[in-house]
Amino acid sequence: MAYSSKVIDHYENPRNVGSLPKEDPNVGTGLVGAPECGDVMKLQVKINPATKVIEDAKFKTFGCGSAIASSSLATEWLKGKTVDEALAIRNTDIVTELSLPPVKIHCSVLAEDAIKAAISDYRKKQGAAAAAVDQAAQPPA
């Protein structure tokens, strides 16, 4: 299969490969896909709690070149975006940017899922933290 030059570039020079500390309350982690399907993506975002801006994004991907390129591109786009802007990224944007053929569209879907999973994990953590604060603030009965 012939890959587009953008896919090859991301494959050969992947952006933002690595890991952020999972336990950090300001870090959201998304792990999507499954080894038996041939694709697993781990995408992490570090969010400024005051501004809700994504300050850092990292990925690790087990998958074909298009899966690696989709997640690499996603991390590139995420940096500097607010949470709401990040949630507006669609897999079709990735398909267009990387010129993915129809058989590789699932790679872009997985990248969109990874973004959503990472942000949902962040929100869950924040919600839990807020709940913990609320609970602590409750006056004793």
Add this chain to the structure above:
Amino acid sequence: MPIKLPIYMDYHATTPVDPRVVEAMLPYFTTEFGNAASRNHPFGWGAEEAVEKARKQIADLIGGNAKEIVFTSGATESDNLAIKGAAEMYREKGHHIITAVTEHKAVIDTCKRLEKAGCRVTYLPVEKDGRLNLDALRGAITDKTILITIMAANNEIGVLQPIAEIGALAKEKGVLFHTDAVQIAGKLPFNVNELKVDMASFSAHKMYGPKGVGALYVRRRNPRVLLSPIIDGGGHERGMRSGTLNVPGIVGFGKAAELCKQEMAAEGERLRGLRDYLNEKLHTQLDELYVNGSMEHRLPHNLNISFAYVEGESLLMGINDVAVSSGSACTSASLEPSYVLKALGAGDDLAHSSIRFGLGRWSTKEEVDYVADKLTSVVSRLRDMSPLYELAKEGVDLSTMVWQTEGH
């Protein structure tokens, strides 16, 4: 000697035509162009003589009689003719066929079509090393069984099946035995009489001959095998395969068989040495490699390895100046990895991580060194970006993890 890129290491897919084969073929395109079925003039006689010589060369390679060779367009047609031809011819005796799950698609899909036509087919599983369990085969045979079709050597993992034992069992039970011998022919000794094979499929382009020509060996004595043709017409090839013979292709096939017979022993030893060297070098340079299929019962020029935590297609992309093939099929809609590797029970993730190496007549040690070193660097790089490798290094048992697979 400097190596030339890209490197071809996919000799199970096809082989280049040996220049000596090309030379033998050339006259039959131009001056010796006759139709082998023309009985009334020297053009036809010359073509027929060339075809009969090739028939003898092929028969000599496999220990058969020249009259038992039926020329076809390739091994897919040979498999179809053997299985469909026997199923139709022996319909009154029975309608049960036995094969294995790791067979080539030319056998599996032919059997599936026959199932739609009312045949019953048993697809036997294989052991973890890729070999058939003979007791399971014995247990599957009924009084309605007319045919056992089991390949001699697998095209993906190079695993050799116990053909002599299957041949003896088939003979004992009075069942016909067909084998797809495409990958073994010209690579290891294969004798239809010693192995008690009744039918065997061959392809020229897998043994340094041209594409578009193959053969089916059909036993004439003890027992005399009869087949209903699947292509009707002028009654060529003892009525089993009509159609004007591909004379240049057949001449090339014959020459390729003759060369294999002469050079097989030395070539096999040389390639076994290179293959073992490749295997050892990879195992020295990388950890978590898994060889798929038996190393003991295996073609000398085959190696199939899973590189854990790395997806096969991305691996191929990193070694794009090396021609090998992967058991991962991420391009298909179903994302199904190789059914052969799945049948070994290795797990889908390892099936997705596999590479098949096929060495051949022009493979060199320099090429093997280049491929091993390149793979080492690409596998290391991809593992550094693999979440599975990271999890495994953290001590997570990947097999017990729950994956979010909805919608994929």
